[in-house]
Amino acid sequence: MVNYPHPHHLTRKKKAEQPAKKVNFANRGMSFEAAINATNNYYLAHSIAVIHKKPTPIQIVKVDYPMRSRAKIVEAYFRQPSTTDYSGVYRGHYIDFEAKETRLKTAMPMKNFHAHQIEHMAKVLEQQGICFVLLHFSSLKETYFLPAQALIDFYQIDRGTKSMPLDYIKKKGYWIEMNALPQVPYLDIIENYFLGGDYYQKDSVQKK
């Protein structure tokens, strides 16, 4: 990474232009993934839920065993995940989700979701797991909780469409209010709309 000189007055000016309510993890230079990991750590530390990010799947080709030191992988490649990135348990319920970020302001590119991930989500729903995607629009500083069924429907019906409109996400999903801690309180949505009495409140494709 190139270290450009840091113009402090510019940074300050930019910060001052942002409305106060938009102060969230993004302002603190935290990536969406880091914010979710911090949220999961918060849930874990407070015995609220046990949800982990799965390790990146890697195909190992060659391992060296240097004398007196641990095994060293010297040739390996990234593999495409066949499931979602996050899974765990909340009050007995199986939780399964994927998190995606875009700088676009009106849509989420569908290239973020692979066919086998969509298939995995469908199988999880079939087993009555709670499955969804967390979609972060970094330019808007907005995050949405979209039930997996809405993503699957869009994928199947509009297969040729290259991106999912924010309007669709707003209609089928739920806006997540960003907090200081936990940063991305997605369990609130599950508690209020999936496990509470309001499950069918929204025009949700989760109906079975």
Add this chain to the structure above:
Amino acid sequence: MVNYPHPHHLTRKKKAEQPAKKVNFANRGMSFEAAINATNNYYLAHSIAVIHKKPTPIQIVKVDYPMRSRAKIVEAYFRQPSTTDYSGVYRGHYIDFEAKETRLKTAMPMKNFHAHQIEHMAKVLEQQGICFVLLHFSSLKETYFLPAQALIDFYQIDRGTKSMPLDYIKKKGYWIEMNALPQVPYLDIIENYFLGGDYYQKDSVQKK
């Protein structure tokens, strides 16, 4: 691997000595891990459950980007898993387990279980997940389903003990009958003893 000449008459004699009921995956040269993966594939293909092995956690140090080819990891190391190896969903329930194999005939070495894995299991139970270990005694060709609480209890009470006696496993756990397909039908145990009415039948430490 060294390829020793293969004495067919010896192999045959050995096989003939084994009682018929012991014919299982081990006789077909399948490792316990492979048998569990095949079981999970069977459950997945038949829409019975969605349970996957997590990828091995790896610490990536250096990645090369050769021209016109995919990213190549050239320095990486194995990391100790902080959770269990297998997790997923069965009829809405969160399933979480670890699988271990030993050639010993009377006990399972406790070095197979790390402190943070034990801690993870305790947290999963706290969240009402279904958590257990599958223990395979390859010399005996026997496999047991041990509820996580029994492992945690043994770990906490007999912290200094280097191995968990098979007698303890038999008392607190469940024998799994090996099949052709699925090879290690552990969901039968869950269905019969955890989700059915027989949950408290056994002198089980799962009582809450």
